[in-house]
Amino acid sequence: MSEVVEEVVVENQEVANPPLDENQKELNENEGNEENEENKENKENKENEVIKEENEVKKEEKDEANKDDNKNDNDNEPENKLQQKSKTGSVHGSKENNLDEKKSLWNIDQFIQQGIELNGNNKSEKNDDDKNQKTIDLDEFETTTEEIDYEAIAFADPDMDLSEDDELSGDIDASDVPTCELNKLDVYKTACKIIDVIPVSYYADNMDKDELIMRNHGLGPKGAKAISESLNKTHIQILDLSGNWIDAGGKYLAHTIADNCFLTELNLSNNHLGNKGGEPMGYMLAQNTTLRILNLSRNNLTNTEIKTISEGLKENNILVSIDLSYNKIGDIGALYLGKALMSNDSIKVLNIGWNEIRMKGISAFFQCMRSNQGITDLSVNNNGADDIGGTAIVQYIDSNRVITRINLKSCRLSDNICSSLFRALETNNNIVEIILDSNCFTDAIYQSLSNFCQKTSTPRTIHLEDIKFSEDISKKIEQLKEEKPEFTFYL
Numbered sequence: 001m002s003e004v005v006e007e008v009v010v011e012n013q014e015v016a017n018p019p020l021d022e023n024q025k026e027l028n029e030n031e032g033n034e035e036n037e038e039n040k041e042n043k044e045n046k047e048n049e050v051i052k053e054e055n056e057v058k059k060e061e062k063d064e065a066n067k068d069d070n071k072n073d074n075d076n077e078p079e080n081k082l083q084q085k086s087k088t089g090s091v092h093g094s095k096e097n098n099l100d101e102k103k104s105l106w107n108i109d110q111f112i113q114q115g116i117e118l119n120g121n122n123k124s125e126k127n128d129d130d131k132n133q134k135t136i137d138l139d140e141f142e143t144t145t146e147e148i149d150y151e152a153i154a155f156a157d158p159d160m161d162l163s164e165d166d167e168l169s170g171d172i173d174a175s176d177v178p179t180c181e182l183n184k185l186d187v188y189k190t191a192c193k194i195i196d197v198i199p200v201s202y203y204a205d206n207m208d209k210d211e212l213i214m215r216n217h218g219l220g221p222k223g224a225k226a227i228s229e230s231l232n233k234t235h236i237q238i239l240d241l242s243g244n245w246i247d248a249g250g251k252y253l254a255h256t257i258a259d260n261c262f263l264t265e266l267n268l269s270n271n272h273l274g275n276k277g278g279e280p281m282g283y284m285l286a287q288n289t290t291l292r293i294l295n296l297s298r299n300n301l302t303n304t305e306i307k308t309i310s311e312g313l314k315e316n317n318i319l320v321s322i323d324l325s326y327n328k329i330g331d332i333g334a335l336y337l338g339k340a341l342m343s344n345d346s347i348k349v350l351n352i353g354w355n356e357i358r359m360k361g362i363s364a365f366f367q368c369m370r371s372n373q374g375i376t377d378l379s380v381n382n383n384g385a386d387d388i389g390g391t392a393i394v395q396y397i398d399s400n401r402v403i404t405r406i407n408l409k410s411c412r413l414s415d416n417i418c419s420s421l422f423r424a425l426e427t428n429n430n431i432v433e434i435i436l437d438s439n440c441f442t443d444a445i446y447q448s449l450s451n452f453c454q455k456t457s458t459p460r461t462i463h464l465e466d467i468k469f470s471e472d473i474s475k476k477i478e479q480l481k482e483e484k485p486e487f488t489f490y491l
Contacts, residue, residue, distance in 0.1 A: 184233035224249030250277025258287035278305035285312030306333035331361030338368030345374030362389030379407035390417035
């Protein structure tokens with residue numbers, strides 16, 4: 001019975017699901033393939049859309065980040081655009097998660113950037129507060145302040161002739177230069193620090209005085225430069241820096257003293273100024289309006305430096321005394337000086353002794369000096385005048401009625417020139433002292449000397465030392481001294 005029932009069931013199933021023919025199978029397979037291809041295309045399109053929109057989001061994030069660097073006020077704008085973009089289009093959950101992570105990372109970077117800027121602003125505000133606090137503290141102690149040109153003291157001059165172990169450094173730390181205004185002592189100490197030289201305590205202790213004598217303190221070029229930075233803040237009227245081997249540092253002193261309005265007497269002798277330190281002295285003479293006495297002896301000055309100094313003398317009508325002795329002035333330098341003094345009547349005392357001026361230079365100098373009506377004390381000693389230069393000297397004494405003292409020591413003058421000098425002195429009563437030591441005189445000059453003493457009653461001082469007179473002539477000169485007590489003889 002059960003077998004019959006199973007057969008009936010099988011037959012009913014076969015009737016309900018009849019077997020498919022071959023055409024129908026192929027059709028079904030084609031439809032399945034088309035559906036699979038459409039699904040693949042849809043998936044690929046969706047993936048491309050996702051990738052495209054991710055690229056667009058990244059591009060927009062970069063653009064927004066660049067805009068954020070220029071405009072810090074629109075901090076929330078990139079976030080709003082990202083939210084709008086995420087709402088438009090169909091994007092999968094994985095994409096939205098990526099966007100949220102990227103937005104969060106961008107916000108973190110932005111927060112860090114804002115924190116850095118905020119810290120920088122706080123630091124700058126703190127530095128400004130510190131600077132203000134320093135200025136306030138300084139003002140409590142310093143009531144009067146002046147502006148300082150730190151650029152002049154912050155960098156060294158490459159022309160300075162220093163030793164290899166003593167060069168000035170051009171690398172200046174900005175922290176070394178204070179931003180506030182300093183008094184003269186602080187300026188000097190700051191200059192010493194920048195130039196890398198030890199401050200001279202004697203100068204620091206005496207810079208408030210009217211007279212400062214600093215001979216042989218070993219300043220050197222760097223020490224002179226440091227002093228020059230603070231010199232114009234002092235009221236020093238007499239300054240003696242002789243024997244300090246200033247060398248090229250003289251250029252800094254010259255440029256400083258050019259604008260100084262207190263200094264009246266300056267001694268820079270024996271400092272080996274040479275060309276670099278000596279040539280700027282001409283500029284100083286042309287600009288300064290208070291200096292009256294200047295000593296530049298023993299500084300290796302040649303015709304080149306004397307030319308610039310002579311040009312400065314043409315512009316100066318304040319200086320009354322200048323000492324150029326013990327230098328290397330030649331015939332050309334003497335001519336420069338003579339031409340300058342033709343138009344300068346303010347100088348009263350001139351010393352060009354112990355130079356290298358010979359007979360042609362002496363002759364040219366005194367020919368120019370014949371028109372000078374200012375000099376009263378002239379020293380040309382220890383130069384080779386000889387007879388040619390001596391003749392020009394005689395003509396100068398015969399025509400000039402201003403000079404009162406002349407030094408002709410060791411100028412190789414002969415007996416003939418000496419006799420001519422005494423005849424010229426008979427008519428020139430203004431000269432009260434004449435120095436003729438160490439010349440080439442003999443006993444023959446006694447007669448000219450005696451005639452001169454008999455014909456003039458003006459008191460005179462005559463120097464005839466280091467001249468080899470005979471014993472007989474020496475006795476006659478002693479007798480002449482007793483007869484003419486108004487005359488003073490140095491034998």
